[in-house]
Amino acid sequence: MPVATERKDFIFNIVAGLSLSLSAGAVVAQEVEAESPWKAYGQLNVGILSFDDGEVNTNYGLVDNDNSSTRIGVFYNGQAGSTGWTTMGNMEFQYNPKSTSNVSQINPDGGSTEITKANIRKIEIRFSNDQYGRVWLGQGSMVSDGIAGQDVSGTGTIAGAATGDSAGASLFRQKDGILSDESVGEATDHFNGLGRRVRLRYDTPEYNGFRGGVSYGQDLLSDDPDRQKQGLIDIAGYYAQERNGYLINGGIGYGHNLDTKRDVFSGSISGLHLDSGLSLTLAAGTNSEDGLTGTYGYTKVGWETDFFDIGSTAFSIDYYAGNSISQDGDNSGSIGAAVVQNLGYQQLWFTVRKFTYDRETTDYYDGLAVFGGTRLRF
Template sequence: MNKKLAFNASAAALATAIASPAFAGPTYENDTGGSFTWYGQFDPSFQSYDDGTETYDRLVDNAGSNSRIGFRLSQAFGENTMTFHFETAFGLRSSDGVSQSSTGDALSWDRTNLRHVDLQYDTARFGKFSAGQGSMASDGIAGSDQSGTGVVAGVAVADPAGGYAFRTSAGALSSVNVGDVFTDYDGGRLGRVRYDSNSYNGFVFSASYGTDILKTSNDRETYDVAVRYNNNDLGDFALAAALGAAWTEETGTADKRDIVGSVALEHKPTGLSLALASGERDIAGSYGYAKLGYTADLTSLGATAFSVDYYDGSDMASTGDSAQSWGVAATQKIDNYNVEAYLAYREYAYEDTSTTYSDSSVIMAGARWKF
């Protein structure tokens, strides 16, 4: 796909999202405290990746917040509530699933696109108990963020271009992909049992055990714990923080332990925010991440947000390697249509002890429409 065609396709997708009427999935209620709510989102994006030698233009689904649909079916039992949660991605071509040699399928759904098939029992006194495919306790632990640009810029810096390979200084494609050396060690979704405590002065404690039930011939087992803190009423400030640890065992691979933490602070009167994150894997590498954001009401459409961030990692793919990335992003909310338009630019640099690689960059331009 040439650049003009890709840009026109992206513009058409963006125009479709903005022109769509504002619509939110309805909630249906019964007379006994039961309810049914459905929801979803589309997030098409134009991706342009420059590997230092060639440029590749694609129309993709934004991996940072992919297109999906789901519903929640809830029933009250006195002061407690039982909820069934179903959610699936559409399986559209993902921004981290294309490369120099492959554009992937425009649509390819399989069971690994299931995000939630989850039963939750939320009690007033003892917290919430969950079972089924869904988020582990440490899912999202690295992503504390008050910047307003999280749809396209965050600690998961590989999301815009994770499948592309770095080129060597001689111009050859290497075996090292962006996604291999830029990771946040954040917890994911598995078939699991999970417990979340009630909030104690803003603190919520979580623990889970899970296994990968969506892949065949897989015996991965993960145990994790996490603690989160949220407080939007610290005077002029809002604070979100999280800390977690996960232990994973799988036949044929070394056992591993991940420790991840993040914190985000917003100064509400000025709209300025700062986010910090850090993670370490005991058998691999570590990273640090910082993000500065600014949010303001510059138009009547909705909030406008800007951010700049920086990621620094080491020992991710081999001992002695280093990976750096910086990016800038802007988002514009269009409240009447539940749309969030965005534009972002990111650069990647990688080096190891044996090879010199060219720097690369990616542009992401698109819009997320929630319904």
């Protein structure tokens, strides 16, 4: 193993160990003060996916929904005496070997069934104070993670700016019959911040619905030594407020890779009229890397109402348009319709989504995904 990899694994072990130790300490301290210092949670989110690439219809059977993957976790809260500070520890893992993110026409069985560090979503601790804000340490979300996914439509389980998540690894077919290596997910990227990394993050206190933050991190869970070394920094601002009969969530953020010089700028806003259940969601972003600058825009119109006593029903239609997302000058698009039925801790969901891809030198068939399933939370 290269020396750089060993060093990064060592750093990761130190950070992860520190987070676990601090978190465990918070649990022990809180057990003295409260009956329920910790809470386990998770979700199973699976469905049956069919993808038509213009010539061949592939039925993948039961797969994990990458819009919101299957996961399990535990978190706990503690009060640091009378200082006004609280601590929160969080560990979260996912296991989705057969997912919309890895099943394709040439790989219908999905990815590896082994459990590796790639299954780790979060190992972190947070220190919070109403006056001073929040400090995060460990593997978890950079401050811009999720910046393009602000969505109060009620159909976010299956439909959002990440339009490719419903069939991300499925491949477009060229009109000469050849299956291309261009995937739906690559062609419809929505530049959703810098993701989850081992990072140090600070969030400001909330003021009239506004809060901001900044973070620095590295992808120490990557198997690529060069990627592990890369420094990532981002800044973001968020707004969440219910006022005058409307619920509005929004965010805007900027991220930068100090080594590759990648720049990503994206944001989203979503508003819900509480009386009517009507909602509008907008997202847009740009990404510059290796001389390629990609841009996209996204719009969703939704409606949530109470048809049944068992829970609300949400509907939406949305549209995505991207330019130079995967290659310079290409154009990608998606239009979809979705419905989500809430049943307490369970949801039933269904979507139909069309994907388009155009390149000056090659003609492609449109792709059509039909995906229905359920999310069970606990």
